[in-house]
Amino acid sequence: MPRPTRAQRAAIAQRRADAVELRLAGADPLTVGRKLAADPALNSDRIAYPLGYGHELYAKGRPAPDEETLIRSVNRDITEALEQRIASSQADVEALRALEDARLDRLFLVAYRRAVRDGELPAIDRALRIMERRARLRGLDRPLRTEISGQDGGPIEVTDATADELAALIALTDPDAERGGQ
Structure with a gap:
């Protein structure tokens, strides 16, 4: 099977996003499958959903997928969409963690200089607090x-x-x- 074009990948991503939204709204997988079906005869809105469920069959004039196949397709799409959201969220968390780490570096430098140069107890306490925060951020402390x-x-x-x-x-x-x- 040839790799989907950019437009097809966008349509599939939209179908997955719509499937997640419908499930979040309380629709069961079969209802989602019918709502997003490519075949107007199966589609609950009586329209052809772009690259909807069963689009390969519909394009060839073959019968629409059965209910079990629709349910499996919807569940697979939802799983894929949620995995992509998790992966994206994890990447965002890592980027934010790196930014916070850089901020702590800058703050630590100021506190450390004062603690070492002047021996000020508040500066020492501040440096230790920054070190504790960095250890929590990086997961260095274990129970x-x-x-x-x-x-x-x-x-x-x-x-x-x-x-x-x-x-x-x-x-x-x-x-x-x-x-x-x-």
């Missing part, structure tokens, strides 16, 4: 001990858990889990 317990301090009871749920529990108790064991 000495983390303990998670169940109700009334008892053990946590786990009867049925998916791999994702177990991974989430491990991430809560293991400070190295988020950094890949570093």
Whole structure:
């Protein structure tokens, strides 16, 4: 299958954004699939949604996708859209973290010079506070001990858990889990 053109990628991105918005508004995946279907006979608005669900079939004059296929397509689109939003947010956070780190560098230089040159206790305290803030920002400080317990301090009871749920529990108790064991 040839790579989509820029216009097609934009239309697909718009379809994904519309799917997320409809789900956020409370529409179930099948309703979303029908609302954003390419085939006017299937589309709940009776229009051909540009590069909507089943557009490959509609372009070839073939029958529209069944309900199960629509649901899978909607869920796949929503997952992809949300993953892209998360990746974009993480990039934004990293850029902001770098900016804050640079600001702390500038502030630390002033406080450090005064602390070393004049031995002023307030300047020393300020330098230490900046160092503490930088350590939190960079994740240098680790808790000495983390303990998670169940109700009334008892053990946590786990009867049925998916791999994702177990991974989430491990991430809560293991400070190295988020950094890949570093």
